[in-house]
Amino acid sequence: MRDLDLRLSLRRLGICWALLLLSACGTSDDQDESDGAEDELVGCLETPSTLPRPPTGKLPCELIPPGLKL
């Protein structure tokens, strides 16, 4: 009886390892796809989260002259 339990436990453990391995492979594939997307050339406004300063709808500091405070 104990042998049977042990065998079942080992089989579950094996299945878990197999699933983990599969999920790890899947993650790797997803990563490859996203890497490909990063290589695409898109406009700055299409990827606002990658900008150092996302658009605010107000004048950017580059267009404020020296010495002016608003």
Add this chain to the structure above:
Amino acid sequence: MKNHAITWLGLAVLCSPSLVQAHVSIASGPAVAAQTQVVTFQVGHGCEGADTSGIIVEIPEGVTSVRPSTSDFGQVDVETDAAGAVVAVHWEKDEASILAADGQFYQLELRLKAPDAAFSSLVFPVHQTCTDKDGNVTVVDWVGEDESDETVEPAPVLHILPARFAGWNRYTLDSDIDDLSTYFADAEIVWRGKAAYSVNPNTLDLIEATEGTSSLGSLKKGDEIWVKY
């Protein structure tokens, strides 16, 4: 009835002088004050089917160091005053070079030194001569100084800008400017105090959306401005 009205309106538009003969204009853009540069005049069309056979450009006061270049019109002549200053430039085709029909676009170049008068405009009266295949001659005078005056063809106008650097430039105006697009069409933004102007409608939207700023509509003599190119 409506169709007749549209027909008459179309005829009226087509027959107005400013559209029968396309403008003689300056194609090289604004000039820089007190600098020597090449100014290009373009002649879009001849006169009602006749080729352009000659162009005379009058040189306004304040313009110096005028040197024309030869062109499709061949040899060029200059007219000078008693002091030797060039007051007019004549380009004239020889008879054999005149085309049977009006099918070409011409560009004529002058090297000149603009006066030291930033944010001003110079009018160059032009006289265009056309000759048709039968030898009939037509002269069109492009001498109007007021663009709203439809009784006379408008003369080419050269806008003069101050020397500039890429980035921020600070200027003090010597005269009023009512239409900012005349002198700041290629500027990113113009500021006087907390009021700003840009020819770019997207930047204009940002000016209006930014708290503490207002839209700049015109400028007065003595105003100090910041301009970003």
